[in-house]
Amino acid sequence: xxxxxxxxxxxxxxxxxxxxxxxxxxxxxxxxxxxxxxxxxxxxxxxxxxxxxxxxxxxxxxxxxxxxxxxxxxxxxxxxxxxxxxxxxxxxxxxxxxxxxxxxxxxxxx
Numbered sequence: 525x526x527x528x529x530x531x532x533x534x535x536x537x538x539x540x541x542x543x544x545x546x547x548x549x550x551x552x553x554x555x556x557x558x559x560x561x562x563x564x565x566x567x568x569x570x571x572x573x574x575x576x577x578x579x580x581x582x583x584x585x586x587x588x589x590x591x592x593x594x595x596x597x598x599x600x601x602x603x604x605x606x607x608x609x610x611x612x613x614x615x616x617x618x619x620x621x622x623x624x625x626x627x628x629x630x631x632x633x634x
Contacts (some may be wrong), residue, residue, distance in 0.1 A: 529555045538563065538626055540587035540603070545622045560629045565617035566590065579611045579630040588623025592616075 529554055530536050540547050546567060555562040563586075566572070574593075583592065585601040592607060593616040594600045599607065600620070609615060617625075 538586060542587075545587065545624060548624070553561050554608060558631055560631050562627050564617075564625040564627050565616065565623070567622050567623070568619050571616060571618040574616045576610065576612050576614045576616050577609075577629055578614075579612075579632065581609050581613075581630075582628045583609070583617070584626040585627075586624045586626055588619065588621040590623050590625065591618040591620060593618065 538551050538553075545565065548565050549566045550563060552560065552562040564572075566588075568588075571611055583601070584606040587603050590601050591605075592601055594609070594613060601607065611630075
């Protein structure tokens with residue numbers, strides 16, 4: 525069964541999950557022709573290995589704390605912080621605490 529994604533004009537709740545966070549799965553919220561928005565849940569100690577996206581990306585920390593590693597820089601991100609990465613920027617995401625992130629990608633669907 526396909527996952528339902530938000531439609532144009534539909535409100536999406538991105539408030540922190542709070543104590544329920546460890547039981548919540550990551551999910552794609554919006555999937556459109558050139559845009560993808562997803563809620564990424566990473567529990568403390570977990571990480572996404574070094575990778576990059578061909579197009580620009582923003583990462584917003586909704587709750588918790590992560591470390592965003594880009595080259596030789598490690599940026600601590602706490603709830604309320606946002607970062608923009610140009611396309612092709614290698615990065616790694618490490619969860620310091622149980623965290624949820626809002627990730628927005630420009631995509632090219634072939």
